[in-house]
Amino acid sequence: MIKLTLEELKYKANDIRKDIIEMLLEAKSGHSAGPLDMADVFAALYFYVMNHDPKNPQWAERDRFVLSAGHIAPVLYATLAEAGYFPKEELKTLRKLGTRLHGHPHRGALPGIETSSGPLAQGTSQAIGMALALRMDHSRSRVFCVTGDGELNEGQCWEAFMFAGKNKLHNLTFIVDRNNIQIDGYTEDVMPLEPLRDKFEAFNFHVIEVDGHNVRAIIDACNEAKAVFEKPTVIIAHTIAGKGVDFMEGRFEWHGIPPGAQDVSGAPDKKEQGRIAIEEIRTLRGQIKGEHE
Numbered sequence: 001m002i003k004l005t006l007e008e009l010k011y012k013a014n015d016i017r018k019d020i021i022e023m024l025l026e027a028k029s030g031h032s033a034g035p036l037d038m039a040d041v042f043a044a045l046y047f048y049v050m051n052h053d054p055k056n057p058q059w060a061e062r063d064r065f066v067l068s069a070g071h072i073a074p075v076l077y078a079t080l081a082e083a084g085y086f087p088k089e090e091l092k093t094l095r096k097l098g099t100r101l102h103g104h105p106h107r108g109a110l111p112g113i114e115t116s117s118g119p120l121a122q123g124t125s126q127a128i129g130m131a132l133a134l135r136m137d138h139s140r141s142r143v144f145c146v147t148g149d150g151e152l153n154e155g156q157c158w159e160a161f162m163f164a165g166k167n168k169l170h171n172l173t174f175i176v177d178r179n180n181i182q183i184d185g186y187t188e189d190v191m192p193l194e195p196l197r198d199k200f201e202a203f204n205f206h207v208i209e210v211d212g213h214n215v216r217a218i219i220d221a222c223n224e225a226k227a228v229f230e231k232p233t234v235i236i237a238h239t240i241a242g243k244g245v246d247f248m249e250g251r252f253e254w255h256g257i258p259p260g261a262q263d264v265s266g267a268p269d270k271k272e273q274g275r276i277a278i279e280e281i282r283t284l285r286g287q288i289k290g291e292h293e
């Protein structure tokens with residue numbers, strides 16, 4: 001069980017972001033926006049909220065983590081490596097032939113990965129199954145499931161949510177990455193989700209909305225979820241897509257490409273994107289003057 005201070009969590013999220021950019025530059029393919037914007041949530045979960053043991057990944061009493069939005073795998077890999085599940089050096093093998101770090105997570109390939117994912121929405125059903133089974137076993141373990149907001153366009157999610165609400169799965173917390181982008185546009189243009197809070201409430205969820213870059217607020221929301229007994233909880237984490245890299249922030253064009261691969265309007269020349277992204281993250285946009293590496 002790891003518990004960092006709030007200050008340490010902020011730096012840990014930044015380390016995760018730096019790992020993500022380095023992995024993507026090395027792989028020359030993969031998703032940038034979602035992984036970067038979920039770094040604060042992942043830091044809070046793995047370095048404060050969840051009961052887990054990197055030295056004993058199969059510990060029966062661990063909390064379970066399901067990454068339903070499998071395409072944001074780089075943030076999961078970076079977080080697991082930072083937590084000590086496998087050597088950080090291995091991050092460089094992302095998407096390479098023979099790697100354990102597939103483009104989308106593969107159960108059994110790496111310690112700490114509970115489910116295979118990539119086909120959107122399936123993780124929501126897997127998470128409710130896990131939560132129901134844990135409750136039947138009288139386990140104190142909790143289930144955390146991260147979904148994208150565009151992912152909620154999949155009807156399967158709402159079948160899973162209906163089941164979770166009906167069965168009052170209070171040991172289950174969904175976290176929605178509300179970054180307002182999806183694969184080829186802004187969510188409200190492609191398929192409007194609002195009023196999202198009302199939709200979840202209608203499915204009998206306890207709903208909490210947080211600034212997804214405020215680790216304190218994320219931790220408080222997870223604690224609040226623990227205190228709710230009659231309902232599953234959804235935390236709608238409002239995030240800025242591509243958080244940490246100015247030219248990526250809020251732009252759906254960075255959903256599925258790494259820095260350095262393409263010239264994108266409003267972004268630096270592709271040859272400069274990687275260097276600039278690393279520098280912005282390393283210095284927290286100039287807030288840190290080199291002492292934190």
Ligand SMILES: Cc1ncc(C[n+]2csc(CCOP(=O)(O)OP(=O)(O)O)c2C)c(N)n1
Binds near residue numbers: 069118120149181183
């Ligand atoms: C069932 C299914 N349909 C389509 C896709 C292709 N796909 C991958 S990510 C994505 C967009 C998801 O949007 P969101 O969940 O908001 O992720 P973000 O762009 O914010 O990373 C799509 C359509 C998929 N992986 N699975």
Ligand SMILES: [Mg+2]
Binds near residue numbers: 151177178
């Ligand atoms: Mg999204």
